Amino acid sequence: MHELTLCQSLLRIIEQEAERQAFSAVRVVWLEVGDFAAVEEGALRFAFDVARRGTPAANARLEIVPVDGEAWCPHCQCRVVVGRQYDACPECGHFGVHIRAGDTLRIKALEVE
Numbered sequence: 246m247h248e249l250t251l252c253q254s255l256l257r258i259i260e261q262e263a264e265r266q267a268f269s270a271v272r273v274v275w276l277e278v279g280d281f282a283a284v285e286e287g288a289l290r291f292a293f294d295v296a297r298r299g300t301p302a303a304n305a306r307l308e309i310v311p312v313d314g315e316a317w318c319p320h321c322q323c324r325v326v327v328g329r330q331y332d333a334c335p336e337c338g339h340f341g342v343h344i345r346a347g348d349t350l351r352i353k354a355l356e357v358e
């Protein structure tokens with residue numbers, strides 16, 4: 246289950262931030278989840294619940310912010326939004342678009358106390 250690995254590295258980032266910015270607890274974690282990140286929301290929430298014990302995010306609420314899959318088509322030189330990583334360009338129908346956004350998991354914001 247790669248969601249657990251993802252959550253563990255996210256929580257490491259949160260712990261580092263807690264030390265750097267001197268906060269003791271996180272109230273809300275806003276997490277950007279890309280369309281292509283291959284993350285299942287239920288599994289992600291479960292993994293977060295397991296991994297956050299004993300961290301500053303132990304009682305945090307997890308807010309998932311979906312991010313559109315964004316790509317660049319070298320054929321028509323367009324910036325396009327695609328639903329899946331291997332979709333054809335919606336403008337010209339060519340395959341081989343380059344993914345620009347939506348393939349990652351990223352902490353967008355933390356509400357801390």
Ligand SMILES: [Zn+2]
Nearest residue numbers: 318321334337
């Ligand atoms: Zn195109």
